[in-house]
Amino acid sequence: MSVNVNRYKCGYCGACVGVCPVGALELVETWIEVDNTCTSCGVCAKICPVGALSVVK
Amino acid sequence: MKNKYDIIVVGAGPAGSITAKTCAEGGLDVLLIEKRQEIGDPVRCAEGVGKDALKKHIEPDKRWIAAEVKGSRIISPDGTQILMSGDAAMKDVGYTLERKVFDRVLAQKAAMAGVEVMVKTRATGLLRNNGNVSGIKAMYMGETREITASIVIGADGVESKVGRWGGIDTSLRPVDIETCAQFLVSNLDPGEYSEFYLGERYSPSGYVWVFPKGGYTANVGIGILGSKSGSIRAISHLQKFIDTFIPHGKIVEMVVGGVPVSGPIKQTVANGLILVGDAARQSDPLTGGGIINAMDAGKMAGEVCIKAREKGDYSVKTLKEYEDRWRATIGKELSKSLLVKNMVLKLTDEQLNQLAHSLDGMDVSTMELSKLLYVLFKKNPKLLWELRTLFN
Numbered sequence: 001m002s003v004n005v006n007r008y009k010c011g012y013c014g015a016c017v018g019v020c021p022v023g024a025l026e027l028v029e030t031w032i033e034v035d036n037t038c039t040s041c042g043v044c045a046k047i048c049p050v051g052a053l054s055v056v057k
Numbered sequence: 058m059k060n061k062y063d064i065i066v067v068g069a070g071p072a073g074s075i076t077a078k079t080c081a082e083g084g085l086d087v088l089l090i091e092k093r094q095e096i097g098d099p100v101r102c103a104e105g106v107g108k109d110a111l112k113k114h115i116e117p118d119k120r121w122i123a124a125e126v127k128g129s130r131i132i133s134p135d136g137t138q139i140l141m142s143g144d145a146a147m148k149d150v151g152y153t154l155e156r157k158v159f160d161r162v163l164a165q166k167a168a169m170a171g172v173e174v175m176v177k178t179r180a181t182g183l184l185r186n187n188g189n190v191s192g193i194k195a196m197y198m199g200e201t202r203e204i205t206a207s208i209v210i211g212a213d214g215v216e217s218k219v220g221r222w223g224g225i226d227t228s229l230r231p232v233d234i235e236t237c238a239q240f241l242v243s244n245l246d247p248g249e250y251s252e253f254y255l256g257e258r259y260s261p262s263g264y265v266w267v268f269p270k271g272g273y274t275a276n277v278g279i280g281i282l283g284s285k286s287g288s289i290r291a292i293s294h295l296q297k298f299i300d301t302f303i304p305h306g307k308i309v310e311m312v313v314g315g316v317p318v319s320g321p322i323k324q325t326v327a328n329g330l331i332l333v334g335d336a337a338r339q340s341d342p343l344t345g346g347g348i349i350n351a352m353d354a355g356k357m358a359g360e361v362c363i364k365a366r367e368k369g370d371y372s373v374k375t376l377k378e379y380e381d382r383w384r385a386t387i388g389k390e391l392s393k394s395l396l397v398k399n400m401v402l403k404l405t406d407e408q409l410n411q412l413a414h415s416l417d418g419m420d421v422s423t424m425e426l427s428k429l430l431y432v433l434f435k436k437n438p439k440l441l442w443e444l445r446t447l448f449n
Contacts, residue, residue: 013101015236015315017216019229019283027216028179029093047283049236049291049313 002056003044005032009052016044016053058175058197058204062088064362065193065206066172067180067219069096072334072351073212074163075114079359081170085366088204089164089172090195092179097160101214101314103239103278103345104154105251105268110349111152114356115166121159122152124271127249128422133413134256134406140422141429142250151251153268153276154348183209183222183330189371190223190329207371208362210331212355215315217336223327227338231283233319235263235345238291239278241310245303247275254298256406261285265298277303280316280345282402318342320395321388326376333358339387343394343401350387357382393447397430400443412437 003025014027024038032053045053066077069091077089104123111117128142128150142150168174177198184192184203192205211219215234220227247269254265262282267275279295292313299306317338325332333339333354340347361379365371404412415436421429431448434441 011311011313012099013314014214014216015234015313017218018227018315018317019231019234021228023218023221023228026218043231046287047231047234047236047315049238049286049315051290051292 002034002038002040004054004056005034006052007031009050011050011052013049015047015049019043019047058088058173058202060204062086062204062206063366064088064208064210065090065204066210066212067193068212068214068336069164069174070160070212070214070334070351071163071348072336072355073210074160074167075352075355076210076212076333076359077172078167078170079356080362081167081172083359083363085362087172088175088206089167090175090178090180091164092177094177096164096176097157100156100312102156102312102348103266103268103276104156104270105151105266105346106154106348107151114352115163117152118162121155121162123155124153124269126151126153126251126269130250130252132252132254133409134258135410137410137413139413139416140250141424141426142422153270180213180219183219188328190327208329208331208365208376210333210358211336212333214335215317217332219330220332220336223330225324225327225332227322227332227336229317229319231286233317234283235280235316235318236283236286236291237278237280237314237316238295239276239312240295240299240308241270241274242277242299242303242306243274243309244305244307245275246273256409258406259298260294262402274309277306278312316340316345316347318345318398321384321391325383326373326380328372331358331362331376331379339383339391341394342391343398353387354383396444396447400441408440411440
């Protein structure tokens with residue numbers, strides 16, 4: 001389970017990192033990394049200002 | 058970069074740089090790390106700030122002041138305007154900053170005070186000694202390092218990994234974050250007032266701002282409550298606003314970001330650890346403003362670090378003074394703002410219009426926000442009953 005990040009859309013703001021309940025996301029310069037603790041809860045995708053994230057079930 | 062410092066500050070925003078500078082001026086050996094390769098860029102901010110509050114920390118400089126503003130204009134859903142200006146409303150009112158320069162200057166001032174600054178250096182975890190935070194694991198240009206310190210300062214913004222690593226739950230629920238988008242818009246004359254457009258018509262549970270940025274440009278942005286985001290995004294709402302109200306505007310820059318609006322969190326210190334600024338969720342839940350709170354908190358944190366060094370005690374027992382100080386000042390204001398924010402969220406566009414109309418014929422232009430709220434409360438007690446505790 002994980003999230004997909006559309007790097008062509010992502011504004012690399014880090015808002016998704018702040019809302020991840022398990023701390024699975026990390027903003028590194030201009031890209032988001034997702035580790036294997038991601039539960040696909042979808043909170044990050046919901047709050048993304050540009051809609052760059054989508055949940056992979 | 059050495060392997061050992063008194064203080065390591067993670068994040069070179071206003072909170073981090075002021076903390077680092079204060080510590081260095083107190084004789085401490087300080088490392089300030091920033092994971093980006095350029096401090097201050099990309100910007101994640103509407104860049105508005107009050108003049109007097111800013112002057113407590115730094116002498117204004119035309120290098121990073123983009124424009125001066127005379128006050129604020131609040132616009133209700135039906136277009137009714139409330140003008141707040143002059144000395145009373147915003148304490149000599151404000152500036153729109155050029156954060157790309159401002160943040161860099163703050164870091165430079167920290168460096169001039171003796172702080173070692175490392176860019177492109179990312180904290181990847183915390184070191185511990187007997188359960189206490191004792192430094193960080195870091196990555197610089199792809200190489201991992203371990204650096205020890207008596208205190209680690211988490212100034213890592215809305216992303217706030219340092220707090221979580223230190224056992225402080227800083228995660229934000231969707232209702233605790235404003236998801237924001239902003240364009241720097243050219244080809245418009247924004248005047249000399251910052252504008253705030255309230256109501257669902259403009260933004261779901263947030264507001265649209267237009268901050269003059271000088272030279273026929275303005276920061277035009279929107280914040281929507283995270284819980285209202287999903288089907289439509291902040292960026293889409295903003296584009297709609299621009300298309301409708303500023304169709305002649307030319308977009309020359311895009312900014313996106315998240316602003317914590319949770320109000321005070323339960324804990325901001327641990328043994329060997331302090332959180333400041335957005336990492337400590339010290340941004341104002343009502344306005345989203347956070348620069349001054351971040352700088353004030355950074356100053357307090359730095360002063361407490363100096364005391365901790367004098368005592369040789371870096372435990373919560375000593376660091377709690379920071380927690381007590383910011384809660385007694387910044388925290389009180391955040392709690393009030395949270396109360397107002399939670400009430401405003403419940404208001405319909407019609408009710409917002411009713412509030413605006415209740416000021417018809419009144420000159421509120423020289424009132425402070427607290428006084429304005431009191432006047433609104435007296436005129437609309439049923440509607441604003443939840444605010445009664447503010448005026449006891």
